[in-house]
Each structure stands twice: as structure tokens, then as C-alpha cells.
Amino acid sequence: MNRPLKILVLQFASIGDVVLTTPVVRSLKQQLPNAIIHFCTKQAYQSIVENNPRIARAHFVDGNLFRLLKELRAEQFDYVIDLQNTFLTSLIKATTGSRSYSIEKQSFREWLYIRWKVNAMTEQHIVDRYMATIQPLGVENDGRGLDYFIPYKDEVETNWLPETHQNGFVAYAIGGQSLTRRLPVLRMIELCIKINYPVILLGDKADRKVGDEIVQAIGERQIYNACGHFNLNQSASLLQRARVVFSHDTGLMHIAAAFRKKVYSIWGSTTPQFGFYPYKTPHVRLETPGLGCRPCSASNSGNCPMKHFKCMNNLPSILK
Known part of the structure; x- marks a missing residue:
């Protein structure tokens, strides 16, 4: 029997960026049946991740970075999936000591495009770049798009309009x-x-x-x-x-x-x-x-x- 595989996904950027990570979470969970997915993001995005049934636990930046790092290190993750690749995510990866896979940034291409209008950007959606990050784990894009889960209490009734x-x-x-x-x-x-x-x-x-x-x-x-x-x-x-x-x-x-x-x-x-x-x-x-x-x-x-x-x-x- 395979032991549980604990995986931490990192994304702090914005509401849209967190939603765009959902194919990664779904594919990891469905293609690695023993995977237990944790997700770390900003407290402001809690309502997005807490209702995702594929996420076992969410961790949040709440102003106490030392406490967060201690919490994440204690989890002893097998893998960290870094979908942002910033100083904060690098600090988390170093603190956990787990094997990690990070998105390849396109900072120089973006600079060329913004500063000199030289479009050297790859013809690739950000979701496909996210998915490329987890290919070393043998996980492929299932092509099913994004997910968003709404709890019953937040379903808007017709008579509210x-x-x-x-x-x-x-x-x-x-x-x-x-x-x-x-x-x-x-x-x-x-x-x-x-x-x-x-x-x-x-x-x-x-x-x-x-x-x-x-x-x-x-x-x-x-x-x-x-x-x-x-x-x-x-x-x-x-x-x-x-x-x-x-x-x-x-x-x-x-x-x-x-x-x-x-x-x-x-x-x-x-x-x-x-x-x-x-x-x-x-x-x-x-x-x-x-x-x-x-x-x-x-x-x-x-x-x-x-x-x-x-x-x-x-x-x-x-x-x-």
C-alpha cells in the first residue's frame, strides 16, 4: 500500500492567479491517488481555497511569517509546487527543506515586451506553464479547464435580485x-x-x-x-x-x-x-x-x- 504523498502548492499573487491553479490541484489529486494537497496563499483568498474539496488543508499568510514557516516545516511535505517563484516562495521552499518544483519565470521576456515592445513571449497560457511545473511528477493536463466551488450558503437566490x-x-x-x-x-x-x-x-x-x-x-x-x-x-x-x-x-x-x-x-x-x-x-x-x-x-x-x-x-x- 502506497504511503500518503504530502504536496504543498504555493500561490499568493491574486484572486485570478489562485483560480488559475485549480487544474494543478485537480490533476495532482486525481493522477496521484495517494496525494494529500495543502495550499498556501493570502488570507484574503481563503474563500476560494477552503471550498475546494481536493485541498486537504489551507495555510495563510496572516502577518506572522515566522509562525507560518514553522507551521509549514512541521508538515514535512514530500514536494512543494511553487507556482509564483518569488522571494517569499523561495523562503518557504528553503524552510521546508522539501523537494520542490518551481514555475519558470519569464521576467526578461516580459521586460522586453513592456519596455521595448519586443514580443518574445511564449505562446502559452499561464495554466499550461503551471502544468509544465508538475510534469516531473508524471502529472499531465487533463484539459478540463478551471474549477470554482461555491458553498450552498453563498448561492444567490433569484428573489434577491x-x-x-x-x-x-x-x-x-x-x-x-x-x-x-x-x-x-x-x-x-x-x-x-x-x-x-x-x-x-x-x-x-x-x-x-x-x-x-x-x-x-x-x-x-x-x-x-x-x-x-x-x-x-x-x-x-x-x-x-x-x-x-x-x-x-x-x-x-x-x-x-x-x-x-x-x-x-x-x-x-x-x-x-x-x-x-x-x-x-x-x-x-x-x-x-x-x-x-x-x-x-x-x-x-x-x-x-x-x-x-x-x-x-x-x-x-x-x-x-
Whole structure:
């Protein structure tokens, strides 16, 4: 009888990055039947990993790094799978003393692409790069896409929604890590008008003000501003029920992909060539072609450094 094989998976970057690791977790668990999977991430992402039935235990960075390192070392893992390859994950690997496999970073290629617009990026989705990390264990990509698990308590009931949205709706994730990843408000309004169907706006509390502006411009019969009203799992429940999903380059886009929704992904300062486009689901990429300033060095902070924001302002007509 094979003894249990304890495996730790590391990913701290973002909501989307954690969702994108789910094929790794599933493949490890299903192709190594004796595997016991642990997952280490930020406390903020607890609701994503704690409901994944393939994860036996989650560990979180809660501000006390020494305590976390002591906790992980005590587990005596057989393998550590590092899907981020940062100083923190290197410290964890050194502390555990376990055999590890780490994702191959593309820092120089990314620098060339952002700084000099030389696209030397590999034509590979980030999930496929994650999966390549565990190939030495004899684990292959099963091609089944992403997973997302919603607990029953977070399933949104139909009667929680306005009557105008109870018989079907389109979801639009209006958030983004920076202004350069989001449509300007007027273009969001233009998009919602063109959809011409009940729309639920999704995002966090920081997005609520923009959502209110869209509602004020179009009206409550077509637009329901759910930003900040639902938690992450409840927002995922709404994505699961949506007819289609529009999204900026954000974590909710990847959650929609986990439910195999058709996704209209909207790209500004970032580009799909970085490998973070919707995975294993029907999708349409909406971006302004031929701009010499994309991808943008301000992809994660600030406003357009060129002051024109053509990547979003010149975006071709989204709906004909």
C-alpha cells in the first residue's frame, strides 16, 4: 500500500492567479491517488481555497511569517509546487527543506515586451506553464479547464435580485487592478446601452461609485449595481447564472471561465499575450490593435503615461 504523498502548492499573487491553479490541484489529486494537497496563499483568498474539496488543508499568510514557516516545516511535505517563484516562495521552499518544483519565470521576456515592445513571449497560457511545473511528477493536463466551488450558503437566490433581472441577465465585471485596465465610465455606459439586456455590474466596494454612475445614466430597469453588495462566492454564483459575461482583465474573468461562460474580455494596458486570457471557455478578445504603447508600463498603477488612453478610448465598437 502506497504511503500518503504530502504536496504543498504555493500561490499568493491574486484572486485570478489562485483560480488559475485549480487544474494543478485537480490533476495532482486525481493522477496521484495517494496525494494529500495543502495550499498556501493570502488570507484574503481563503474563500476560494477552503471550498475546494481536493485541498486537504489551507495555510495563510496572516502577518506572522515566522509562525507560518514553522507551521509549514512541521508538515514535512514530500514536494512543494511553487507556482509564483518569488522571494517569499523561495523562503518557504528553503524552510521546508522539501523537494520542490518551481514555475519558470519569464521576467526578461516580459521586460522586453513592456519596455521595448519586443514580443518574445511564449505562446502559452499561464495554466499550461503551471502544468509544465508538475510534469516531473508524471502529472499531465487533463484539459478540463478551471474549477470554482461555491458553498450552498453563498448561492444567490433569484428573489434577491430585482424583478427586472430575475428572468436572465448579462454580468459585467467592471473592476480591475488599475485604471488602465478598465474602460472609462462613459465607455462602460456605452457598452451597457449596446448590450440592451438586463445587466448586473460586479465588483467590490471600491467599484460601487462607478456602478452608481452607470445606473444613473441608464436606469435601474436595465442596470443592477451589485458591486460591494455580494461577497466573492456570491458574485461567482451570479457569474454562473449569467447568459454571457463581459469583463476587464480581472479575477472575475477567470471565475467566469471556470463556469465555461462565454466571456467578452476587454483589454487596455495589458495584453492577452501575457497568457492570462480566459482559459478553456468560449471567449472574444476586445482590444485596440496596432498601438505601439501596449503593453503599458503602468499596467498595475496610475493613469495612462501617454495621456491619451487610446487602448480603451479607441477600442473598436464592442457590439455591432
